[in-house]
Amino acid sequence: MIHIRTPKRYYTEEGAIRIAGSAIAELGTHALIIGGKTALEVTVRELLPSLDAAGVSFVIESYDGECTAGAIAAFALRAEELEAGVIVGVGGGRILDLAKAVAEEREIPAATIPTVAATCAAWSALSIIYEESGRYAGPRPLKNAPELAIADLSLLAAAPARYLKSGIADTLVKWYENAPHAAAAEEDLSLGIALRVSALALEVLEEHAVQAAKDAGSGRVTPAFRKTVDAVILLAGLTGSVTQGNHHAAVAHAVHNSLTSLPETHGSLHGEKVGFGLLVQFVLEGKPEQQIHELILLLRVLELPVTLKQLGITAQPADVAKEIAQGVNLGSALLSFAVNAKLLQEAVITADRHGNAQLNGVPAITAGGLK
Numbered sequence: 044m045i046h047i048r049t050p051k052r053y054y055t056e057e058g059a060i061r062i063a064g065s066a067i068a069e070l071g072t073h074a075l076i077i078g079g080k081t082a083l084e085v086t087v088r089e090l091l092p093s094l095d096a097a098g099v100s101f102v103i104e105s106y107d108g109e110c111t112a113g114a115i116a117a118f119a120l121r122a123e124e125l126e127a128g129v130i131v132g133v134g135g136g137r138i139l140d141l142a143k144a145v146a147e148e149r150e151i152p153a154a155t156i157p158t159v160a161a162t163c164a165a166w167s168a169l170s171i172i173y174e175e176s177g178r179y180a181g182p183r184p185l186k187n188a189p190e191l192a193i194a195d196l197s198l199l200a201a202a203p204a205r206y207l208k209s210g211i212a213d214t215l216v217k218w219y220e221n222a223p224h225a226a227a228a229e230e231d232l233s234l235g236i237a238l239r240v241s242a243l244a245l246e247v248l249e250e251h252a253v254q255a256a257k258d259a260g261s262g263r264v265t266p267a268f269r270k271t272v273d274a275v276i277l278l279a280g281l282t283g284s285v286t287q288g289n290h291h292a293a294v295a296h297a298v299h300n301s302l303t304s305l306p307e308t309h310g311s312l313h314g315e316k317v318g319f320g321l322l323v324q325f326v327l328e329g330k331p332e333q334q335i336h337e338l339i340l341l342l343r344v345l346e347l348p349v350t351l352k353q354l355g356i357t358a359q360p361a362d363v364a365k366e367i368a369q370g371v372n373l374g375s376a377l378l379s380f381a382v383n384a385k386l387l388q389e390a391v392i393t394a395d396r397h398g399n400a401q402l403n404g405v406p407a408i409t410a411g412g413l414k
Contacts, residue, residue: 048168064097071128078133119148136164159206166280204259209314244278295320301370349398
């Protein structure tokens with residue numbers, strides 16, 4: 044059975060936050076808004092009048108912690124006390140994941156308003172749970188995607204460019220986590236859909252990501268920026284919206300999850316760690332060195348980490364690679380290439396070595412040639 048979970052409405056346009064009130068009012072007239080401190084500062088000036096005009100009462104809760112099981116329980120209790128009819132998440136991926144999980148706990152709709160385009164959290168029917176320390180705890184699949192997702196392009200274009208670059212890396216990975224199992228698509232329709240959507244996302248990024256990364260942070264919504272945001276939120280989200288089988292080589296994300304157990308990496312964004320994880324996956328798959336180098340060059344043009352040191356890890360690669368490898372959990376994924384702790388340890392060291400070898404100068408390139 045194929046399950047498809049997508050938002051019922053997705054707004055992606057300049058100034059979209061100004062229509063948030065009327066859109067949210069269709070979900071409920073009393074909202075609990077959960078937002079990061081900075082995210083609330085940049086949204087309330089237009090969001091709150093929009094809610095007032097639509098007759099939506101609201102309570103705002105600022106939160107800058109992790110999306111933990113404890114936080115979900117606490118905010119679910121708060122929503123119950125307030126008799127909230129809709130949960131609105133405003134911020135980055137962890138806030139949006141928190142809001143979606145709280146809404147599911149209360150069995151009420153969720154609306155997401157991303158303030159950075161760093162992940163597909165605004166779209167996905169999934170919350171990633173962390174421990175208080177910032178260590179990855181596990182995924183929480185949700186019964187439904189958020190009812191409403193509002194991606195205000197003006198708001199996203201003003202966010203620091205680093206977040207979009209991280210989102211580009213996270214989206215690039217979608218194709219590579221499905222591609223090793225392309226032969227199984229004849230029997231697994233969900234995989235076939237995911238392959239096609241992730242291939243489209245990759246094509247968009249190959250054409251527009253480098254320019255979009257240059258435009259990001261300027262406040263200007265250029266065609267490249269617009270298309271890249273849709274790739275990061277809509278296409279990446281849609282790739283994960285269709286589930287059926289377990290033909291999914293999530294090595295890059297599994298490496299990310301293991302890296303979160305190292306406190307030194309907590310200053311790195313999700314997509315930054317995933318990008319390095321993709322390098323590790325390339326090594327495990329036995330990709331030609333030229334293809335590995337092309338990926339490294341693209342990541343460098345996007346100013347994304349390509350070494351363990353750039354992720355904040357100062358220990359020698361040989362000393363930390365074993366710990367990273369032992370923390371990788373691929374679950375029941377059906378892999379088309381060999382993976383074990385020893386191979387992972389070697390791949391981490393090799394990926395780091397490739398990254399360091401490319402750090403002397405960045406040739407002028409465009410995004411392309413990775414398939």
